[in-house]
Every structure is written in C-alpha cells, then in structure tokens.
Amino acid sequence: MAASSFASLLHPLRVTARRVSQNTSIRRGYAAAAAANPDGIQQGVAYSQLLKRVPEDALRTPELAQLSAVNSETTKMNLFQAVNDAMSIALATDDNAVVFGEDVAFGGVFRATTGLAEKFGRDRVFNTPLTEQGIAGFAIGMAAVGHTAIAEIQFADYIFPAFDQIVNEAAKYRYRSGNQFNVGGLTIRSPCSAVGHGGHYHSQSPEAFFAHCPGLKIVTPRSPIQAKGLLLASIRDRNPVLFFEPKNLYRAAVEEVPVADYELPLGKAEILKRGKDVTVVGYGAQMYTLENAIQLAEKKMPGLSCELIDLRTILPWDVETVVESVNKTGRLVIAHEAPKTAGVGAEVASTIMEHCFLRLESPIQRVCGWDTPFPLVFEKFYMPSMIRCFDAIKTAVEY
C-alpha cells in the first residue's frame, strides 16, 4: 500500500488526523502485509487464504451458486470498489434510492462513492452539511416515506452524535407506530476499526453500543465479495441496518467479485474452515488475525483442528451456527477489536454458555481490545493480535 493512499483515510476537517498522515510513510504496509514472523507465518490480508483470487473460487461458495453461468463473470475489486459497486447497483435498480453524507459527492474520503454522482446525478448522490445527527435524521425521514436512504457516516467514531436518531428513532420506528410506518429503507454505512494509526477517533468499533438496541441490524463484512453481497442485502432489507466497513480492508483486501447483482443473507454466520477441537469466532478485519492465529496454533500443536466462523451479522446474530459448532468442539474463542467489557464477545459467550453448558470443556475465551480508549502509539499492544488469539486458543484446548 502506497503511503499516499493513506491520505484518503483522513477526515479532511479534523486536523489531528491530518497530522497523523505525515507519519504514515514509516509504518506503510500495515494492513497489506507485515513481515513473516519467527514461525514463518506470513501475516496480513495480502497472504490470506480467505480471499478468492480466482473466479472459480469466488463462485464456488454455495451462497453464490444461484449466479448462473450467464452472469458468472467476476472482476478484481478491493473492498471500497465492492462497496461502490453495490451502491451503484442499488441506485440503478431502485429509482427511490439515494446516497448521501459528508463529502460523498466527489467520491468520498475513502473513494467508496467514486463516480456515483456523475452516473446518477447530484440529486441522488449528494453532500450534506457536516452534521451526523442531521444525516441520520434526514435518512430516517426519507425512509419513513418509502424511499431508500443509503447514508454515510464518515468514520464510525463520529456516529455517536447520531446515536439518539439511530437508537430512539430508527430502531423504534416500526414498533412504536404499530407498523403503520417503518424505516426499512434505511442503511447507514460507516468505516470502522483499526487502521494502524487512527488513534482515538479513527479506530473505534462501536457495534456493541448498537447491539443493545432492538430494531436495528448490524452487519460487517470481511472481504469485497462479502461487502457487496451483504451491503446489497442490507440496503434491500426491510429494517434499518448499520453497515460497518473495516477501513483497513478498503484497499488491502482484493478478490474476484461477481459482477452480477447478488445478495448474501443477513443473520447468517459463515463457517470459513471446518474443525473439531475449538470454535473460533470473529467478524470484520479480525477474521484475518484469527486465520493467522489458527495457522500458528495448528502448527504449534500438531493434530489440533480449529473451526473458524465469521459472524457477519452482529445483530441479530446467528446463534444456531455457533451453538452447533461449539456442541461439536466443546471450546470457544471469540475475538474482536472493541473493548472487552460488555462487548459483542460477552453476548456470544453468555448465550453459548446457556446453550452449550454441558458440552463446554473449557471456559470461553474472549480476546478483545483492552478496556481503554483506542491508543495511538500502543496500537500493536492494544489489538487482539495473532499472538493473543493464539494464546487464547492454546488456553482453551489445554485447559
């Protein structure tokens, strides 16, 4: 990843962020590929087996089997291009769909809306004033009269001014009106998670704040194929959806993405690797860390077999798939970047404890961010890294 590409990660109006960019050249390549570690495991998205690098792989998953031979063409895309493609399809197939937020008209600070204003017009792809509560409220209003509103919050760290609109309004709109009104056409997209140098306000993973709110759906993709299919499903879902895009994957994650208009199911986890000894659960960019942790564990502990599950939808999450897996393996490790206390991991852990109590052979391990604000220079020590995830797997199986 070129140093210059980091410029687009930065909020143009937040000066502290701009300062960060001056240091990026010395830590270039964070997301794409770190050096091989002493165990010879090549860490990072660039080496991931989870990404589909040839068209045949892309179409092999059962969920994409419905794409017929006619529309089975694929094209190489990174995550921001996949998000862009999904929105382009959404705008083309739904005359009532609009895309808006801060700086989306010129293409967005992460390039996710590139070309959309030119293609669909400034009435349908437009900048708003710099007001997150306004963006969310406006989107709710559009959806309340039956339109499809795809709103962008520039960084998930800045979604909190819209918390009231999302939690008190969007989430309760259908329920409180007795289903006379709903905001099913609402989707809020937002870049989330660590990026190597984002500090407090360009790194957060706020999903658990919203996971406590009935009425919302929360979705986070791990790859371009996932991003396109899940975003299209989110836009067309008849419930308000928060769609968190791991920003360090925007350029780093590249795969062959089907050109066709397709959706991936919400509320369904995906088993990425079958295994029999321990279930490892995560979502978003954490999947790549978990992939490496599994490699390390299986290398260090010969014979060990780990099952890797991507939750994909955080609310409502797929309890069935995880329960089934843990009933088989008897052990669970769950990892996320967000702080541990009251994080999504706590919800998964307690639910699995309720459902799999007699099958559990070791305490459920939670590998999370520490209970601190997201720190700048200590990021490497804050993150639920490969080593921390490996250590948790080891603890679970050796208990």
Added chain:
Amino acid sequence: MLRHCSIARRLPLARIAWRAPHRLMATDTTAKKAVVERTQADWSNAEKFTTEMKFLATLDRPLQAYRVMDHTGKVLKAEHEPDMTKDEILYCYQKMVQLNVMDSVMYEAQRQGRISFYMTHYGEEGMIGSAAALQPDDVVFGQYREAFMLLYRGFTLDEMMNQCFTNDKDYGKGRQMPIHYGSRKLNFQTISSPLATQIPQAVGAAYAMKLSGQKTCSICFFGEGAASEGDFHAGMNMAATLNSPVIFFCRNNGYAISTPSSEQYKGDGIASRGFGYGMETIRVDGNDIWAVYNATRAARAIAVEQRRPVLIEAMTYRIGHHSTSDDSTKYRDRKEVEQRAQFDNPVTRLRRFLEARQWWDQSQEEAWRQQARSDLLKSFNQAEKRKKPALEHLFTDVYDDMPWNLQAQQKELQALIEKYPEYYSTEEHAAPGPSNTGSDSS
C-alpha cells in the same frame, strides 16, 4: 376525500402569492442562484471589507408578528381576510372547540387515574389554521401538541380515545404513552417523545417527495424549547442547503415545562435564526387563526413551487400545564395565566369573528359544546371498555420478521404466564389475531 381539498381548488396559488408577505421575493433562475452562491463564497473582493469595527447583537428591531384580526375578532385589513366559506370556517371553529372539550375531559380522566398521561392544547387551538392551509398529501411531523392537525384531517374521536386508552384498537398497539398519535392514512407520522428528532426527519421526507416529483411538502411542528436541540440546527441547515420543501412550524408558547423562553434563548426568538440559515421566515400571531392560515398557505406555495424550506414562528401562550405530570403554578403566576386565557384566547377570538358575522351565537355554542362532549364521552366509554392489545404485540414489529431471540423470549414469557397465572393475568388483553394497523385507506 377530505374537505380541505376544496379550499385549495378555490384558492389558486397565484392568488396566495400576492397575499403572501413574501411577495417581494424574486423568482430564482438557476443562473442567478449560481452567481449568488459563488459570490457568497468569494472573499477576495475588496468591497466585502470595511474599516469600521462594529459588533452586532440584534437586527434593527425585533421581528413583528403578522396578524390578521385583533383580539375582538375584527379583521385589520380586508384583503387579508381568509377566503373560505362560512362552512369551512365553522368547521375550523367546531374542531377547535372539540379539541378544547376533549382536552378538558381527558385532563380530568387522567386526574381520576383512568388514563396514565395527557397533554392539553389550551391556548394553542388557533394552530389549526395551519391544518386548513395544507393538502391531505402533505406529510406531518409533530411534537405532541398537534392533535388539531389530526382532528382537522378527520381522525375520529374513537381513534383518539383508542390511543389514549392504548386498547386493542390503538394503531400503535398499546406500545406508546397516551397522545402519541399516528395515522398512516392521514399522513401524520407517529409522534415520539424525544424532542426535535422529527425536524431533520421532516427534511428528509420532503426531499424524498421533491425527488419523486410530488407537488407536496412536509410540515414539522416543534416548540421553542425543542428548537434548542441540536436536531433543530441540523434540520434547518440541511433543509436550506438541500432545498427541501418543508415548512418548519414553531409553536413559541413561552415555556418549555418550567423554563421560560428568557432562559431558552437570548436572540429574537426562533424566527431570527431562520435568516441565519438563509431561509424564508415569518413570525405570526399564533392566537390568530387567520394569520396562521395565511402564513402557512404562503409558506406551502414557497415550499412546493420553489422547492425550499420556510420557517414560521407562531407566538402564543401555553395556558394549560405542560402535562398532567406538571403543576405550572409552581413556576408561574396563576394571574398571568388567567389573563392570557381570558384576553388572548384563539378560540374566543375566532368566536367573536363568527359572531360579528352572525354565523354563530350563544345557543349554537352551547349546543355544539354539548354535542362535542357527548360525542367524546361516547368514544371515551367505548375505548375504556375495550381490551388491551393482544400480548403477542409485545414482540411483533420490532423487525419486519421476528428473529430467533424474540421468538425464544416470546416462548419464555408464555411459559412463565402458564407457570404463574396468579401473577400474570391475561384477561385484560385481547386474544391473538390480526390487529388494527390503521393502514387501510378509508
């Protein structure tokens, strides 16, 4: 078909335009607008600078409130007299009285513990003029003191009472507090308690209507207290920059619960903020139904024809307590209230207007009040007797479909009810079955 359609047909927009206080406003051409926008951004021109150092805190003088008739119901300028038939005017008056009667009965009902909560409209009945100025397809976003809009549009007393008693006929399925009305068929978005959240929502709804080429607007009501919320700023600014056809209607009644407006803002009310956002703005006498009506008509013409927002600030006085949970004598003088109720009352003012034309008299007044009261009590008694909504509706409508966790929790509750019937009587609730969504058009 609602009756106010006919008013619109008879009163062409061109006619409204010259009656409107905004008639000086030039028609915008795109080219002209582009030039204005560019020059606003261009600060390289020397003419924009001065050597005089001068701070400003106010405009030249406080914005005056537009008034059509005085306290005695006398129209001050004949050309501003509302162009409505006697029947249409009487309809407005009767709905105002009906609202007034409903408020007094329901306030007492709450005092007797028969409903859990209520909010009256005393002193603000004249706002019904705004309802008369709109079209049925115009979407309404309210705060909570806007039952006049529903009554005008034909929401029945039965429908009102079903919501207040949150029974099995309540469109909201008994989930929200009393007075949180909503009606899909009348384009009245369901009320929610968080203040000002509806303001940016109304802007988005209006933008959607503009995109689909509808000749409609949205209207958004809020009090002067709600205007202190961040969502007010967000909504006003978004409406102005995105050219949303929305009418912001502020009911400035002097108090936000106990907080007088002197502790709410320091500027010239809410209206003065409109200019700051670059928005057409007017202040009106909120106790003068015709001022409210004319201003809203003109505002609608601007919103729908020119595709931009308008701010109306209606000056009034909250005669009643804030709600049934509030005793306003703790923070304001009872005398002040009585004076305002007596000398500056929108119902009385319109009644004098009617009496001067000999369209209404004391006997009609008594008969109508009697009628309104008996109609209301009939609905009241029916609503009170009905069962609460079916228990399943505790769990439905959270999502379009019920996810696994809600299905499991619904079963869990069912099991508890069966296990502890002495603690969980369900007799008050209706049997499961299709509910009344109010979505069917009538």
